[in-house]
Amino acid sequence: MDFIELDQVEKVFDVRRRTGRLRREKHQVRAVDGISFTVPRGEMVGYIGPNGAGKSTTIKMLTGILTPSGGRLRVAGIDPSKERTRLAQRIGVVFGQRTTLWWDLPLRDSYRLMHRMYRIPDPVFRQNLDRCVELLDLAELLEVPVRQLSLGQRMRGDIAAALLHDPEVLYLDEPTIGLDVISKAKVRRFLRELNAERGTTVLLTTHDLTDIEQLCKRVMVIDHGRLMYDGALAGLHEVGESERTLVVDLERELPPIDLESARTLKVEGPRQWLAFPASVSAAPLVAALAERYPLVDLSVREPDIEAVIAKMYAERSA
Amino acid sequence: MADALRAYGLIVAMWVRSTMAYRASFALTTIGNFAATAFDFVTILLMFSHVDALGGYSLPEVAFLYGTTSTAFGLADLLMGSMDRLGRRVRDGTLDTLLVRPVPVLVQVAADRFALRRLGRITQGLLVLTYALVTLDIEWTVTKAAMLALMPLCGAAIFASVFVAGAAFQFFAQDAAEVQSSFTYGGNTLLQYPPSIFAKDLVRGVTFVVPLAFVNWVPSLYVLGREDPIGLPDWFALLPPVVAAGCLGLAALAWRAGLRSYRSTGN
């Protein structure tokens, strides 16, 4: 049985807009416009799309914060909008932008309260806390009030808080937003292990394609409230015809590089930018380059997610 | 219900523990709260330095009114005083974090930042009430004693309903926290004075529309053996428990409606 099921789920908001000094116009915004998908237990799925595409609205409906305007939605067989508090025992939620911890209290106090609030058996609580403290490097932070934590520290604290009661599914809304490289790596490694060892289902929204690449086999793309793509990440690149960029530093200024497998985007002194399809490995291209040109340095730039989606969207509507 | 109370207790216990970690600061803020709320009574004392009676009521009688409403309001403020932050929580989105926990949202909002320093208001209310009881010459009966005992409880329930209803209103108007203060702080100020000094329509309004009069006016008039300015029959004095229960019920409905609206509109 599928753990998460959405069938033609809709969320329509009434928005009032000021059109004159006193006049207001009411119109409807379809934030989520008939989305259907299922997620089996233990899967790790990326849920991506540009700002305002409907990602957060979906998460809010999955967690029971918002009531859908239409369609059918079940998580672990429960209708979130009807049995919010019962579902809460079985899910963990991390909002990247705001903390679920108590702002003015030390991290430890928040955990202690979670312990009682979720009625977590003592040994389970102790075991889960110890594990999170170790893997997320929280030992030094337990006595620090949450407001004094850095963004990365707070995020790790929040992830631990969401996992103390052994949730069956973890929703992460932009878990790496604003984090430094080291914090990002820590968070990603932890999530990978969580999914592998515990079989926790993970659904994460993100702006950062690297999150998806390193964590999720499956990715869903949403735009204007509709599901645009559901499948493997590699497939997304094919559908979107997205390209990666190879930045090549040569020993000296040379005319534009001429290779069959890539096209030159621009030349600036000894530095040149080459574009090649994202679905193809960079290795043969690099080998061909090294054979024919005096290389100093190379780096690969991932395609911009917004660009991929924009391209995909343009194609669909064409 | 038991679950909700348990959760309320858990959150309160956490805040009390964290407050007690800084005992000196707790003592200072409680004294501050005591002094702050006592300024209202100082004002009344200053008034009585010029007059012997206000609206036909002596100082001990006004002190009785003051003590009963302050205690009731203090209790409601202690238990529900954080409700006025709801609008801010809706605005900054932190309400969502309460919705994903296995505990009623109302409980979490009410218990948030539970401030033990608010005992200061209750203390000074009780002190003034004690002064009134000592100086007043009341012919006590069982009914009067029961009414006195019930006043803080029913009064707190009525004020608590106003806090909850005010918070529910903030689901629709997030910046309107001040409207709530008109009825809570304003109501408390109103009830400190004898009903005889106010316009009859105002007294009718706080009896039949927003039934704050049942916090202390109606039962106090009975206890003090005073005539009701709007001519209510005597048996009205027995109504506070009924009114309190009704207010709690209506407030709960308002809260549900507010939360439902939030969950369908998301802001």
Place this chain on the structure above:
Amino acid sequence: MRLYAVVAAGGFRRYATYRVATAAGVFTNTVFGFILAYTYIALWDERPQLGGYDQSQALTYVWLGQALLMTCAMMGGGFEDELIERIRTGDIAIDLYRPADLQLWWLAGDLGRAAFHLLGRGIVPMVLGALAFDLALPVSPLTWVAFLVSVALGVVVSFAVRFLVALSAFWLMDGTGVMQMCWLVGLFFSGMLLPLNLFPGLLGDVARALPWSSLLQVPADVFLGTHTGWDLVRAYAFQGGWALVLLAAGRALQSVATRRVVVQGG
């Protein structure tokens, strides 16, 4: 000078954007105005001419209090929370490097706020009060002008006090606690709860000499026509004197605090 005008305009606009909050505040001011008005009527029924006011002057005093409560920030609600927060987080260091004077910068913003509160939260309660009760409104336009000058001086005194108290956050862990005490004292000694002429004996003399009387008692007396001619000049001098002394004290404290920030690096 133009910079500060822009800051003041910004302060005005910032509060003007909260329409619902303003409406809610007007409602609250009106409710409190009614409650206080009835208690004053009871008081003046017993003792006509109490404190030298007749009943309609006393009622006028009530509604002036509601109109000026936010304008003179007698219960806070101005810049001070933000300043304390900036000191607490260390962002104040950024302000100190701005090519503007810290005190004047915040003063300008607070004057803008006060102007909005006078218009947005002062006029409607006053009009409603005048409709419901018989108020003693000045006939001469000069009295209105004199009143506005006195209010402006009151706002500056209020600012100077709050600035001083907010700066204490440099040394104290809990600046908001001190600020709350400051509001309470201010509320009582401004005459918001009861006109200071009704305070007996020494308490009355002290209360009338403290800076907070500039916030409500003095402007109200100007409005009620108690201060005219040289008496008016003396009232202005009293307010202006406190403004200067407190601003200077704030400036002195600011320079000590600044040195502290520079030495400790924030």
